[in-house]
Amino acid sequence: MTKKIDDTTRYERLRERMGNGDIDRRSFLGLLGAAGITTGLSGGMMTTMARQARAAGTELHFEGWGGVVSEALRKNAFDPYEAASGNTVIDATFGGENEVLTKIKAAGNTEGHNILHSSGVSWYKRWVDNDMHSTLNEANIPNMSNVMTAMTDAFRKITPDGLSAVPYNYGTTGIAYNTKYISPEKAKELGANLLLDPSLKGKIGGWGGDWANRAWYGALQSGQDPNNIQDWDAVWDKARAHRDLVLKYWSSGAELMDLLAKEEIYVTEAWSGRVAALQAQGHPIAYMDPPNGLAWMESMFVLKGSPMEAAEELLNFMLDPATSIAVASGQKYPSALDPTKVKMPADVQALPAFDPTGKLETLVFRDPSTWNPEEKAQSKTWNRVQKGG
C-alpha cells in the first residue's frame, strides 16, 4: 500500500532532492509547475510555493577589501557561483575588519554580515573570542583537501573542534618604490630604512590602519626581531621618525594605489598584490620584501548566524582550483591551494611571495602569542604617534 503524502511534504522532498543535486533546478520548477496544474490549485498553496522556490535563492553578504581584490572575486568567483547556484552574493567593502566588528556590536547581531575576507590569524582569534564565529562542516567543502596544511593548521590551533573559515590567499607587506626616483640598488642597500630616508621627505607614505604593521617595520628599523620585540620605545621612536617624513598615511588598498600611481609618494610599505596590480598597469613601481618582511594569510571567515549550507557551497566553489587560480591571477595574491597538489599557472607562480613548496617556511608571519597581548596598549600608542604624539 502506498502511503499518501500531502502537498507540503511532497514539496519539501522535492526541494531536498534538488538540494542534494538529484534533480536540477529547472526540473524542480517544472515538477512544481506540473503539480500545480494537475492539482488545479491555481492561486493555492502549490503556486505560492512555486513562487517561493523561484525566489528561494539564498542571499550571502560578503565584505572584502575593495578595488582589484573585490573585482577579481566578483568576476571570477561570485558571478559564476550565482549563475550556477541561483544564490546571490551581495558584496561590500571595508577598510578593515574593525569596521565590521563595530557595526555588528552597534547592531547587536550579525544580520547582513555573513562572510568576511578576513586578515590573518589575529582577526580569526578576535572573531572567535567575541563569539561571532560559526563552525563549518568541512564535509561540505571537499576542495579543502587541496588547501595548504600550513595555513589550515594556524587556524585549527585556535578552533580545534572545527574551522570557522577557509584559508584563501596569502601575501606580504613589503616596500614599494618608484624606480624613476629610487634605484633598486639604493632600495636594496637601505631595506626597511628606505622608509626613513630624509631625502624623500614628503614623498613617503605609510599604512595608517594597522598598528601592528607600523610596529613590525619599527622593529625591523630598530634592529629587533618583530616576533620578539623587547624595546617598544625604540619601535615607536622609529615610527615617529617615519611620521615626520610622511606625506600621507593611506587607509585602503585603493588609496595606496592612487598615491603611488599619481606619484604623490615615491615609497611606502605596500601590499604585494596591489603593487603587482600597479605593475600590470605599467607603472614604474618596484617591490621588495626586506629581510624578515611581514607575511600574512587571509581567509574567508563565516560569521555566526549565516546560512551555513549556502556559505559552505560558496566556499567550496571558491576553492575549486579553476576558481581559486582565476581569483589569484586577478587579485595578484597567491592562492591558498597547495602548489604541490594543484598545478599553478606561470602568472601565479610569478606573484610576489609565491611559495612553490606549499609549506610557507620561507615567510615570516605574526606570532599571535606575542602580538595579541600587546594590541590594546600598542594600538592606542600608535594612534597617538600617528597624530604627532
Added chain:
Amino acid sequence: MSDQSLPADRRPWILLSPALVFITALVVVPMAFILVYSFYENIDLAQDVPAFQFGNWQELLTDSYYRTAIWKTLRLSLIVTGLAAVLGYIPAYVIAMTRYRHKWLLLLLLIIPFWISFIIRTLSWIHIFGNQGALNGLLGLLGLTEAPLSIMYTEFTVIVGFIHVFLPYMILNIYVSLEGIDQNLEPAARTLGATPWQAFREVTLPLSLPGLAAGCLLVFVLTGGSYVTPLILGGPSDFLFGNLVYDAVVTELNWPMGATLSFALLLFLGSVVVLYSKLMGMDQLSKAFGR
C-alpha cells in the same frame, strides 16, 4: 483674561510636541546611553564591562593629547568659519540685491552641489590639487612651474574641503537675512549723505548680522564635529577631535573611551551654542530666517 489666553499659551508646546518627541527619542535618549557607556570599562579590545568609574573621564581631563585635539579643532573651526563668513557674504549679498528676474536659478546653483555625495565632492579635490591634478597641470602648461607643487594632504586642502562643503550653509543663512531687510534703507542712508560703503557698514551689515551669526554657528559646529574631511584631504598632523572618537571606537575598539570623547565633543560644541545664545540671544536665530 488669563483664562482666555491660556489655550493660546499652550499652542506652541502642542505644535512643538512632535519635534520634541523625536528629539527626545533620537537625540536625548541615545546621548544618555552614550553618557552611561562612558562610565563602562574596556578590559580588552571590543570587550567592555558595565561599571561606574571615572577612568575614561580622568584620562580625558588629564591627558594633554586630548587638549591638543580640542585646540586644533577650535582653531580650524574658527579659521573655516571666518573664511566662510567672508567668502559667503559676497555671493549672498549679490543674490539678495540682484534685480535678475530668475533669482531662483542662482539659489538653485547653490543647492546643486548637495545632489552629489559629500565624499565624492571631497575626493574631487585630489584631482584638482594633486601632483597630476588640474591646477598643477595648468601651471605646468603655462610654464610657471618646473615640478608639480605639493599642495595635497596639508591643512590648506583640509580648509578648502571644509569651505567647499559648508559654504552653501553660510550663504543661505546670510541671504535669508539680507532678503528680510527693507531695500529702501540703503538708498535712504545714501540720501542722508552716507557713502555706499558707509551705508552698507552702518545699515545693511548690522541688520544682516543675525543671518551671519547663524551661518557662523552652523559652520563652526559642522566643522568641529567633522572627521572625514581631514581623513581624506589631510596629512598626519591634520586631525580634529572627531578623529579621536573614530580611533577610539573603530580602531581601538574601546567604546567606553569613544563614548567619553563623543560626549565631551557634544559638551564642547554645546557650549559654543550656549555662548552664541548669551551673546546673540537665541531669538536672533528666528530673525535670521526673516521672522
